[in-house]
Amino acid sequence: MSLRALMRKYGVGYETVQRALISALPEPRKTMVPRETRLDVYKPVIDAILTADLTAPRKQRHTVKRIYDRLLDEHQAIDISYQMVRGYVAARREEIRLGAGKGVVDAFVPQTHKPGAEAEVDFGDVTVKLAGELVTCYLFAFRLSYSGKAVHRIFASAGQEAFCEGHVHALNVLGGVPTGKVRYDNLRAAVAQVLGTMGLEAFYCQPGIRGAHEKGGVEGQIGWFRRNHLVPVPEVDTLAELNAMIDRWDQEDDARRIRARPRTIGKYFMAEQPLLVPLPEEPFETGRLSTPRVDRYSQICVRMNRYSVPVRLIGRTVRVMLHASELVVYDGREEVARRERLIARGATRLELDHYLEALIRKPGALPGATALDQARAAGRFTPIHDAWWQAAVKAHGEREGTRALTEVLLLSRHLPHEHLITGLAAALKSGALTADAVALEARKAADAEPEEPPQLAVSCSQAGIAPLPAAVRARLPPDKRPLPSVAHYDQLLRLRRPDRPTP
Template identity: 30%
Template sequence: MLKVPQQQYIKFLYENEDYSISEIAKVMGVNWRTAKKYATKDNWNEPMYRRKKRHPVLGPYLDIIDTWLTEEQALPRKQRYTAKRIFDRLCDEYGFEGGRRTVEEYVAKRRKELKLERAESYEHLEHPGGEAQVDFGTAYVGQPGKLVERKVLTMSFPFSNAAFVFPVRKENTECFLEAMKRIFERIGGVPKKIWFDNLSAAVISIDRDGKRTFTDQFLRFAAHYRFNPEFCNANSGHEKGHVENKVGYGRRNWLVPPPVCDTDTELETYLAQMAESDMDRPHYAKKERIADLWEAERKKLLTMPAVPFEVYRLEPA
């Protein structure tokens, strides 16, 4: 959080020097939203906060409950805790002697707070951990006596800067979903939210009001793996700029000159190894190793379903 003199200087630049929000963000070295927050702030009264209620009986167990409530977010809804189950575990495993009603009230209150925290995190320009962006790129590969074209699906994670890739022959719905499925299986989880452009493998059409019609198979796939799909505005691929950069980075560093892979399986193995070894470098901004950031981020992924999604196309013949 910026100190008060910095906040006031942002306001001064905006009101008296006619700086734009973007110029202020650049001069101050802050996020655009931070610059806008203080540049347009009208109420500078010091906020008054309610004193938090103490929990004399439940206090020693709050961290345990919070941990359980956080961990359950990665599970399907029907497998999450009930307040009674939390109460029973506290009694059985930790010797809790308080009342069940005390636990139920705290669980209900804490769940609302966690929901608000998640909603607020989605308003930031930066992606919170556990979110991904997806896009296709084109690659040329050497195979016996010829140069063949392959499509490479890249799934990037802006928080850690990790990326995973899978090659397919076309950009149709079946190849698109199979590639995502294989990446989910490789990373051992599913991103909570995935950003796409309006690729035809998922979007049939976009109405004038922006409403999209999706392929049935994509909708079933998203429901099966429980991720929340987000789509860029039309002709606005820059809205998922992280994966756009990753597609170009992978092409320049892993596919120039074209690798020689006799089979698609060899290409798949080659690209997986290149993506994995690439994580052994520092993050461009956080200066921590990408692999370490990814290990922390992967804990925020949704759990895999017990039954994998079957990707196929059924046609009359």
């Protein structure tokens, strides 16, 4: 082939074809000479400054800004920029430290863990669709280093109470306490004191990403668990429901192998579990105690959220035991409220039952009450309540009808919710729009104690109201108290007036 044909075939120039005919191997590439920059004349000065910093006190070493200022003041380096100095120092500082034997090379050293001796703990954020709303929760993980056995728990926060509750749950599941160190991120002094109470010896890793490899087992475990069990995003009504699923997943994960290990996690854990230290005999309190004051709205503020308490406590100081998923309110030794903990900050959770004593005196406040809206959303204030309320208002007027409904709501403190709904439906059907009639019908339903609640469905259909969902009709303990007696009223009917003749 001609040279021109070769050029057309391979799409190259004349000189390339000539070189290829001379030698089948290409010529070695020429080493490019670094291009000179305006910073070259100042590089020895910068190197001298960085070398002097090796022996200077740690808090009195040169920053890039200080080096640049010295170049301007002492060498009149007006032809260079700060960005040029910063780029050179970023690469050169570590080279000088390594050359002097003071640098650190990033390397990973394989480790061997003894059975029952070490563990790792960490939190990771996860997204959950809770009651139809996407929220960010926190996944607690406690992982034994030898077997890889991990226990997980999801909490609404990553605070101290969640940290302690996660430990108590994990140690109860594992059946013992590691004999050696447990690796953590840097913790507050209060948490460190708690760990001593639990009998754990803490080892604090380097903060941030630099220390992530020091507890890489649990870091990778959280990512693996999140990808394999929380994808797609789980949809649950409560965190308790989600944690029940997580407990099942933890048991199923005992059958998997980690990388090329010859045995499963469960097999390794069977050999490790007898080597753990037995659990303490006394239970450990995981909650955090606070003493807020009840405001005039019958609410307390706990961790930027507001919760209602009974109105009789307005102006008083109560004790609150805050747990990871719930909070319990005490008046002295009496428990007055137990509520699920709110996740978002600035939220409010009100219980309609807490305001009933005030609503008896102020019935006009009930239609616009925030607690009523939340009770409707939670399913506690049902369409049967609304239907009975409308009928009572029509029969007795706005004020007295609303007060009668409040008296019916007070019955829920003594009667199961399911029976009270049945009583409302029966009273509405018969036109008995008083709290006494509802109580009587509810007690009849309690005495009947059907296996299934068909009577409720019939009463709802007869009243022209859709039946309640199954969640609302949850079974509650029966009321064993006797029905009220009317014998004394029968004795009054048998009395005779002395001035009237006997027929």
